[in-house]
Amino acid sequence: MRFPQIQISTTDIQMDYTITKPFQRIQQRRAELNISQPAATVEINTTNAKLDINMDQMWRDLGSKPVGELIKEYAQRGRQEMLKGMSRRMGEGRQIMMSAGKGQGRATIQNISKQNHGPERPGPYNIKFIPSIGSVKVNITPGTTDINIERNAPKVDVTVNKPQIDFTYGKVNSKMIVRPDVQIDVIG
Numbered sequence: 001m002r003f004p005q006i007q008i009s010t011t012d013i014q015m016d017y018t019i020t021k022p023f024q025r026i027q028q029r030r031a032e033l034n035i036s037q038p039a040a041t042v043e044i045n046t047t048n049a050k051l052d053i054n055m056d057q058m059w060r061d062l063g064s065k066p067v068g069e070l071i072k073e074y075a076q077r078g079r080q081e082m083l084k085g086m087s088r089r090m091g092e093g094r095q096i097m098m099s100a101g102k103g104q105g106r107a108t109i110q111n112i113s114k115q116n117h118g119p120e121r122p123g124p125y126n127i128k129f130i131p132s133i134g135s136v137k138v139n140i141t142p143g144t145t146d147i148n149i150e151r152n153a154p155k156v157d158v159t160v161n162k163p164q165i166d167f168t169y170g171k172v173n174s175k176m177i178v179r180p181d182v183q184i185d186v187i188g
Contacts, residue, residue, distance in 0.1 A: 004188035014178035022170030032159040038152035049143035053136065061131035088116075 059065065065073070092112050099108040 002188055004186050007185040007187055009183045009185075011178060011181040011183075013176065013180040016175045016177050018173040018175075020171040020173075023166070023168040025166040026163055028163045029161040031161060032157075034157040035154060037154045040152055041150040043148040043150075045146045045148075047144045050141040052139040052141075054139070055136050057135040057137070058131040061135050 056066075095112065096108055
């Protein structure tokens with residue numbers, strides 16, 4: 001006896017795919033950067049130094065004095081010499097008056113003449129430094145310098161640009177070329 005047989009045959013599906021790839025482009029524009037540095041403010045205040053040189057004593061030592069001082073000095077010296085001369089003449093007159101009538105006559109006047117015209121001895125000799133030490137007086141007032149610096153911070157302006165993004169989605173298109181199929185046959 002023969003048994004019937006089942007014969008199964010299949011046909012696979014066949015597909016055709018068309019793929020469009022996705023596309024992405026990103027562009028980032030540079031940021032706009034603006035930096036400025038204001039100059040620092042510098043203020044300098046100075047007072048000048050002062051130098052005072054007083055040479056009055058030096059000029060006096062050298063014999064050169066201001067006119068007003070010379071006039072006063074010569075007037076004082078003249079007054080003293082005048083007073084000295086007056087007192088000398090009064091003393092000589094008294095001397096003549098006291099010796100008058102005592103038989104001395106000419107001898108008194110001769111003695112007075114010898115007193116007035118005798119040789120004068122020069123003063124003591126010594127070395128004198130002209131001008132004297134310390135006769136020039138120097139006074140220095142130092143100057144000052146004040147420096148004020150005011151720094152200015154830099155100014156930074158930044159503008160950030162957003163990125164530009166272009167994006168296209170990808171696609172998949174499919175088309176069935178062969179449909180799947182199952183055939184079952186019974187033989188026998």
